[in-house]
Amino acid sequence: MSAYDPTSLEGVPEAGRGRLEQNKRGLFTSDLSVAEFLLVKEAGFDPLGLVVGSSIYHIGFQQSSWKRSQEMTVLSEAMYTARELAMTRMEEEADQLGADGIVGVRLDIGRYDWGQDMAEFIAIGTAIKHRGGELHRAPNGRPFTSDLSGQDFWTLLRTGHRPVGMVMGSCVYHVAHRGMLQSFRQMGQNVELPNFTQALYDARELAMARMQAEAEEVKAEGIVGVQLTERNHGWGSHVIEFFALGTAIVPYDELRDIPAPTPVLDLS
Numbered sequence: 001m002s003a004y005d006p007t008s009l010e011g012v013p014e015a016g017r018g019r020l021e022q023n024k025r026g027l028f029t030s031d032l033s034v035a036e037f038l039l040v041k042e043a044g045f046d047p048l049g050l051v052v053g054s055s056i057y058h059i060g061f062q063q064s065s066w067k068r069s070q071e072m073t074v075l076s077e078a079m080y081t082a083r084e085l086a087m088t089r090m091e092e093e094a095d096q097l098g099a100d101g102i103v104g105v106r107l108d109i110g111r112y113d114w115g116q117d118m119a120e121f122i123a124i125g126t127a128i129k130h131r132g133g134e135l136h137r138a139p140n141g142r143p144f145t146s147d148l149s150g151q152d153f154w155t156l157l158r159t160g161h162r163p164v165g166m167v168m169g170s171c172v173y174h175v176a177h178r179g180m181l182q183s184f185r186q187m188g189q190n191v192e193l194p195n196f197t198q199a200l201y202d203a204r205e206l207a208m209a210r211m212q213a214e215a216e217e218v219k220a221e222g223i224v225g226v227q228l229t230e231r232n233h234g235w236g237s238h239v240i241e242f243f244a245l246g247t248a249i250v251p252y253d254e255l256r257d258i259p260a261p262t263p264v265l266d267l268s
Contacts, residue, residue, distance in 0.1 A: 012093070016052070020096050023049030032104060036150025039202055040103065042129065043154045045128040048097040053089030053123040057082035059233075067176050069199035071206065072239060075172035079241055083168065087145065094143040099127035101144035101245040102135040103153050105166060107245065108243075111234070119233065138164045139218055146247045148225055156223040161249045164218050169210025169244040173203035176238070203242045204228060211244040220248035 012020075023029065029050040034041060040047060059078045069254055086107070094102050105125035111118070127143065138144045146163040148156060156163065176195055208228065213225050226246035231242060 002055065012089075016093075023097055027179060031089060031124070032126050032150050036104070036206075039140065039150045039154035040126075043157050044131050044134075045100070046131055048094075048127045048129055050100050051090050051093035051097070051099075051102060051125060051127045053091070053093065054120060055082050055085035055089070056118055056120045058118050063123040068174070069176040069202070069235040070174050071203070072172040072174055075138065075239070075241070076170050079172060079243070080168070080170040082119070082121040083123070083170070086121040087166070089126065091142050092124040097127050098129060099143045100129050100134075101138075101163065102127050102184065103146050103150060105145050105147045107147075109233070112202065117267060134185045136162055148247055152225065153243040158247065160252050161221070162252060163247045164250050165176075165248050167211050167214035167220070167223060167246055169212075169214070169217070170209070170237065170241060171203045171206040171243075172241045173199065173206075174239050175199040175203075200240075203240070207242040207244040211246060215246075215248040217258070218248055219250070221250050223248050 019029075024230040028047045030037060030047040031050060032047060036049065040214065057078060059075060059082075087105075090102065090105070102125040105123060108122045108124075110120040110122065125147075136144060142165070144163050147166055148163065176199065179220065196247070211223065211226070223246040226244065228231070228242065228244050231241050231243070
């Protein structure tokens with residue numbers, strides 16, 4: 001985790017600071033759907049504003065062995081650190097609004113023609129605050145983060161749990177190539193490729209283990225909404241990133257009565 005300064009808006013452009021000031025005066029912005037907005041309100045929270053964090057990161061180079069399956073640690077660290085920078089800046093915007101947390105967080109990666117070795121990592125979500133003044137922040141004092149939808153957030157609270165933060169694990173892995181003789185012998189056969197199987201298995205497990213280690217650090221009871229994705233970011237056909245992401249949760253100290261949602265009239 002990077003150092004956290006709850007008062008820092010370093011790097012936020014002037015227009016962004018002006019946007020946050022408008023939110024403080026009561027004009028909220030949100031990427032919640034109308035149904036999500038309703039359920040967040042029914043759960044006792046008010047949206048404060050859309051919060052954003054960005055980091056354009058130069059991703060270093062690491063040589064791999066043609067015949068060896070191995071983690072590309074330089075790339076794994078780059079992909080994790082860049083996402084963490086974007087997340088921290090999003091949290092700082094939420095802190096400026098006095099938010100308890102952020103829901104509906106999306107983590108996106110953008111690439112541009114003018115930088116083949118660069119990528120923009122973007123974190124965006126809706127900052128919310130409990131209407132009754134209860135503090136729902138994470139144990140480290142930051143606003144909690146969650147990629148749960150408004151519906152899932154409301155349902156989670158109904159179970160007597162609350163989110164404490166998004167947890168993630170990244171592993172960039174080089175999958176060894178098959179030799180020409182091996183490829184020729186297996187041509188036209190139905191046969192498992194154990195080297196490929198083991199390499200992909202290992203890489204997924206590394207990403208999952210790192211996500212679970214983050215959850216243990218915040219003393220979570222579990223992780224919900226886990227997504228395990230595979231992406232090639234232009235490193236070549238045999239280099240893949242495995243990325244694990246989910247929301248760590250803890251039980252409330254006491255059960256809360258979250259009301260059922262108000263019915264919405266269908267006027268169609």
